[in-house]
Amino acid sequence: MIDWNQINNYISEANTILLTMHKNPDGDGLGSATAMYHYLKEVGKDCRIIQVSKLPIEYHYLNDGDIIETYDPNRHGKWIAQVDLVIIFDVGDFNRIDELKDQIEQHDIATLNIDHHPHPEDHPFTHNVVDIKAASTGDMVYDYIKTVREGKITKPMAEGIYTAVMTDTGCFRYSNTNSHCHNIAIECIEVGVDISSLYQRIYESSSHARVALLGKILQDIHYELDGKFAWFVVDQKMMGDAKATNADVEGFSDFVRTIRGVEVAMMVQENVDGSCRLNFRSKGKYIINGVASKLGGGGHQFAAGAIVDESIETLLSSAVEKTKSAIMTQSRQA
DSSP, X not given: OOOHHHHHHHHHHOSEEEEEEOSSOOHHHHHHHHHHHXXXXXXXXXXXXEESSOOOGGGGGGGTTSOEEEOOHHHHHHHHHTOSEEEEESOSSGGGGTHHHXXXXXXXXXXXXXXXXXXXXXXXXXXXXXXXTSSOHHHHHHHHHHHHSOSSOOHHHHHHHHHHHHHHXXXXXXXXXXXXXXXHHHHHHHTTOOHHHHHHHHHSOOOHHHHHHHHHHHTTOEEETTTTEEEEEEOHHHHHHHTOOHHHHTTHHHHHHTSTTOOEEEEEEEOTTSOEEEEEEEOSSXXXXXXXXXXXXXXXXXXXXXXXXXXXXXXXXXXXXXXHHHHHHHHHHO
């Protein structure tokens, strides 16, 4: 059981607070950070949200007042040097905050990690607050705010929290959805969140480039193990031909997982620097974070990933075989 009052002591002692999340942020990281930002501003803290990627267009509604900044050493370096505490949301791996990690270490800034991904015991954070049973990091931020603040959350807080919970539960469809998620959603609706508008902004605003890239992917999905395992590749040529960005790729593994008969979907995406991003999704019959772990990553049982410093040519066969082996091993044990 997390002692949110103890966590509040760490936060209360800090005057200047930096909020951040992993590279290529999703709705959970961004929603959690913006909800916390509005709470910290309410209690008079000097805080800023600074992240290392371009803000995805579908989450621009969270950026009212331009509160979400993209890291620029010339613009932010002096302010970061004065920071008392960095609160990091939804980061399974400290390295995923890129250049901000160097700034934190250079200035020896205390860190508070709030996350629902598993972390090793030798984690690098000053304070590590993890609840792997939480459906989203947004659930945890909600619990914190409700513990230390009286009354209902404000609408700006609620928009961030609802975004986090909705996106990490697949619009309340995934197996991690529980009554707490729905109770959070009820309060968000009660304080004025337009849930239909948020859904449309996130899930019904695909760019032409995203649709073009999806079309290319659907032409070359590979099926293994009688269709239980489906995998696909996104290389830089495909990205260039479709004029797509990394933000356009988000959700493709979830889409492939919806195909009838598919239990596990895997994406292998080529990064600009030649490394690869692996993304795994399972419907719930097979646990796949063990595969991600063997490849240097991690995550939840049914949603995991890794960044591997190998080319597609050298990584692909290994990733496919490791995933097939994990599925077949679990099938035999069932």
